[in-house]
Amino acid sequence: MPxxxxxxxxxxxxxxxxxxxxxxxxxxxLVESAxxxxxAQAVALLAALPPRQALRIxxxxxxxxxxSSFIEAFGLMLTGQGLRVAVxxxxxxxxxxxxxxxxDKTRMERLSRDPLAFIRPSPSQAELGGVGRRTREVVRLxxxxxxxxxxxxxxxxxxxxxxxAEMSDLFVLLLAPAGGDELQGVKxxxxxxxxxxxxxxxxxxxxxTATRTVADYAGALRLLRKRPQDPEGFPKxxxxxxxxxxxxxxxxxxxxxxxxxxxxxxxxxxxxxxxAESWFLSEVRAGLLARLRCEPAAGRLAALGAEVxxxxxxxxAAAAEMLAGLK
Amino acid sequence: MPxxxxxxxxxxxxxxxxxxxxxxxxxxxLVESAxxxxxAQAVALLAALPPRQALRIxxxxxxxxxxSSFIEAFGLMLTGQGLRVAVxxxxxxxxxxxxxxxxDKTRMERLSRDPLAFIRPSPSQAELGGVGRRTREVVRLxxxxxxxxxxxxxxxxxxxxxxxAEMSDLFVLLLAPAGGDELQGVKxxxxxxxxxxxxxxxxxxxxxTATRTVADYAGALRLLRKRPQDPEGFPKxxxxxxxxxxxxxxxxxxxxxxxxxxxxxxxxxxxxxxxAESWFLSEVRAGLLARLRCEPAAGRLAALGAEVxxxxxxxxAAAAEMLAGLK
Numbered sequence: 001m002p003x004x005x006x007x008x009x010x011x012x013x014x015x016x017x018x019x020x021x022x023x024x025x026x027x028x029x030l031v032e033s034a035x036x037x038x039x040a041q042a043v044a045l046l047a048a049l050p051p052r053q054a055l056r057i058x059x060x061x062x063x064x065x066x067x068s069s070f071i072e073a074f075g076l077m078l079t080g081q082g083l084r085v086a087v088x089x090x091x092x093x094x095x096x097x098x099x100x101x102x103x104d105k106t107r108m109e110r111l112s113r114d115p116l117a118f119i120r121p122s123p124s125q126a127e128l129g130g131v132g133r134r135t136r137e138v139v140r141l142x143x144x145x146x147x148x149x150x151x152x153x154x155x156x157x158x159x160x161x162x163x164x165a166e167m168s169d170l171f172v173l174l175l176a177p178a179g180g181d182e183l184q185g186v187k188x189x190x191x192x193x194x195x196x197x198x199x200x201x202x203x204x205x206x207x208x209t210a211t212r213t214v215a216d217y218a219g220a221l222r223l224l225r226k227r228p229q230d231p232e233g234f235p236k237x238x239x240x241x242x243x244x245x246x247x248x249x250x251x252x253x254x255x256x257x258x259x260x261x262x263x264x265x266x267x268x269x270x271x272x273x274x275x276a277e278s279w280f281l282s283e284v285r286a287g288l289l290a291r292l293r294c295e296p297a298a299g300r301l302a303a304l305g306a307e308v309x310x311x312x313x314x315x316x317a318a319a320a321e322m323l324a325g326l327k
Numbered sequence: 328m329p330x331x332x333x334x335x336x337x338x339x340x341x342x343x344x345x346x347x348x349x350x351x352x353x354x355x356x357l358v359e360s361a362x363x364x365x366x367a368q369a370v371a372l373l374a375a376l377p378p379r380q381a382l383r384i385x386x387x388x389x390x391x392x393x394x395s396s397f398i399e400a401f402g403l404m405l406t407g408q409g410l411r412v413a414v415x416x417x418x419x420x421x422x423x424x425x426x427x428x429x430x431d432k433t434r435m436e437r438l439s440r441d442p443l444a445f446i447r448p449s450p451s452q453a454e455l456g457g458v459g460r461r462t463r464e465v466v467r468l469x470x471x472x473x474x475x476x477x478x479x480x481x482x483x484x485x486x487x488x489x490x491x492a493e494m495s496d497l498f499v500l501l502l503a504p505a506g507g508d509e510l511q512g513v514k515x516x517x518x519x520x521x522x523x524x525x526x527x528x529x530x531x532x533x534x535x536t537a538t539r540t541v542a543d544y545a546g547a548l549r550l551l552r553k554r555p556q557d558p559e560g561f562p563k564x565x566x567x568x569x570x571x572x573x574x575x576x577x578x579x580x581x582x583x584x585x586x587x588x589x590x591x592x593x594x595x596x597x598x599x600x601x602x603a604e605s606w607f608l609s610e611v612r613a614g615l616l617a618r619l620r621c622e623p624a625a626g627r628l629a630a631l632g633a634e635v636x637x638x639x640x641x642x643x644a645a646a647a648e649m650l651a652g653l654k
C-alpha cells in the first residue's frame with residue numbers, strides 16, 4: 001500500500017463517504033494494519049468521518065447451522081429492498097489460522113457479487129481482543145460509507161459472542177433444529193444476550209423438528225427475566241429457512257420492530273452511548289499497556305523481569321520501581 | 328491500625344521473620360489494606376523480606392466435598408510431624424459477601440488452635456483479581472515467617488482455580504465419590520492443571536463408590552498427554568478419608584515425591600521463576616492502569632468519555648488524545 005499523506009486522508013474520507021467501494025476497502029486495510037504510521041492515519045481517518053448510523057446486527061451461529069446460507073439469503077432479501085448491506089466477520093479461529101478455508105466470499109457467492117453488498121472476512125490477527133478492536137473500527141467505516149445494515153457474524157468461539165454483542169444494536173442467535181436434550185448445548189450466557197433466536201432449516205424433513213425446537217426455545221426464553229431494553233414478547237424464537245426463504249421477511253420485521261421500539265424508548269441511543277464510552281476506555285487502556293512494549297520501557301521491563309525471575313528482586317517491589325520510572 | 332513508620336517496617340519484618348504470629352497478622356492487614364500509604368509500606372515490607380520457600384499447595388474443592396475436614400485432618404497430620412502450616416483462602420464468593428458465613432476458623436476448629444498452624448480467610452475485596460493479588464503477597468509473608476507448607480484453598484468459582492494454580496507449586500483437586508456420569512461435572516481445564524486428585528469420603532457406605540471414582544479418574548488422567556513437569560505416574564488419583572484419616576499420609580508422600588522430582592529436574596525452580604516474572608508483569612500493568620483513576624487523568628478520562636458518549640468525539644480519536652496527554 002502506498003503511503004497516504006495527510007491530504008490523502010481527507011480525500012480518502014470524502015471518497016468513502018461518497019460510497020466508493022475501493023475507498024472503503026483501502027480504509028479497512030489501513031485500520032487493520034499494525035504499522036504505527038498506518039495507525040496514526042487510521043485514527044485521523046476515523047476522526048474525520050461523519051456520524052452516520054446503520055442498524056448493527058450481531059449474528060452468532062456455530063458451523064453447521066447454515067450461517068452462510070442464511071446471511072446470503074437474508075442479505076439478498078435486504079439488497080432486493082434497495083438496502084445496502086455490509087457483512088463483517090469476527091472469527092477467532094480464522095484469526096489463528098489466518099483465514100477460513102473456503103473464504104467468506106466463496107461461502108456467499110451471490111451476495112458477494114451484489115453491488116449493494118460488501119463482505120469482509122475476519123482480520124487475521126493474533127488475538128481476539130485485536131480482532132474485536134479492528135472490527136469495531138470497520139463497523140464505523142461501513143456506517144460512514146452509507147451502509148444501512150451492518151451484519152457482524154461470529155462462530156461463537158470463546159468470548160467472541162460477547163465481543164460482537166458489545167458492538168451491535170441487536171443480537172441474533174442462529175440455531176439448527178435439535179432434540180430437547182440438545183437445548184442445553186447453547187453456551188450459558190448466550191441466551192441472555194440474544195434478542196432473537198432463529199431456528200434455521202425449517203424445511204423438508206427437518207421442518208417438524210424445527211417447529212418443536214422453536215417452541216422449546218420460546219419456552220426457555222419465557223423463563224428469563226424481562227430486560228428493560230425489551231418490549232413485550234422479546235426475546236423471541238422464530239423458524240427460518242435459508243434454503244426456501246421462509247421466515248426471512250418475518251425475522252427482518254421483528255428486528256425492525258425491536259430496533260424501532262428501542263429508538264423510541266431511548267434504549268437504542270443509550271446503548272450506543274455506553275458502547276462508545278466503553279470502546280474509548282478500552283482503547284485508552286490498551287494504548288497505555290502498549291507503551292510497555294516500546295523503548296525504553298520494554299528494555300527496563302525485561303531487565304527487571306529477569307531480576308525477579310532470578311530471585312534477586314521482589315515482584316511487587318520491582319513493579320513499584322518500574323512504575324516509578326514511568327512517571 | 329496505628330501508622331507504621333519506616334523504622335517500624337524494618338522492625339515488623341524482623342519480628343515476622345522471627346516467627347511472631349502477631350507480626351504476621353499485622354503484615355497481612357497491611358498488604359490487604361487499600362490505603363495508598365499502607366500500600367507503600369506493604370511494598371517496602373515485601374522488599375525487605377528474605378527469600379524463604381515453603382511448599383505451596385493449591386487445593387480446590389467445591390462445597391460438599393469435605394474440604395474443611397480434609398484441611399483440618401491433613402493440617403493436623405503435618406503439624407503432628409512438627410511442620411508449620413499456613414492455610415490461606417481464595418474465595419471470590421466470600422469476596423462478594425464479605426466473608427464466609429461460618430468463618431474459616433470455625434470450620435477448622437482444632438487446626439486453628441494449633442500453635443504450628445495459621446489460618447487466614449479470603450480477603451473481602453471487590454474482585455477476584457484483587458483477591459489473587461493480595462493472596463500472592465500473603466503467601467510471601469507466610470514463607471518469610473518460616474512456614475513449611477502453605478495451603479491455598481479455593482472453592483473453584485470462576486477463574487479462581489487458575490489463579491491459585493498460578494501461585495502454587497502443586498495443585499490438588501479434592502472430589503467427592505460419584506457415579507461415572509458425574510465425572511464430566513469437573514470443570515474443563517481443571518483436570519489439566521491438577522497434579523493430584525483426591526477422592527474424599529472413602530469411608531463407611533461411600534468407600535466402594537470412592538474406590539470406583541478413583542479408578543474412573545485414574546483412567547481419565549491416563550488419557551491426558553504427559554506434561555514435561557510430571558514424573559511417570561503423575562497426575563495421580565487417590566482415595567482419602569478426612570473422617571478416619573486414611574490415605575492422608577500417602578497423599579503427603581505423593582506430594583513430597585512430586586515436589587522432590589520437580590526440584591531435582593529444575594522444573595520447580597523454573598516454575599517459580601516464571602510465576603515471579605508473571606506476577607511482576609501483572610503488577611506493572613495493574614499499577615499503570617490504576618493511574619487512570621488518579622487526578623488529573625481521571626478527570627480528563629471522564630470528560631472525554633462524556634464527549635464520546637454524547638457522540639461529539641470519536642472513541643478512537645478521543646483515546647489517542649487522552650494517551651497523548653499521558654506522555
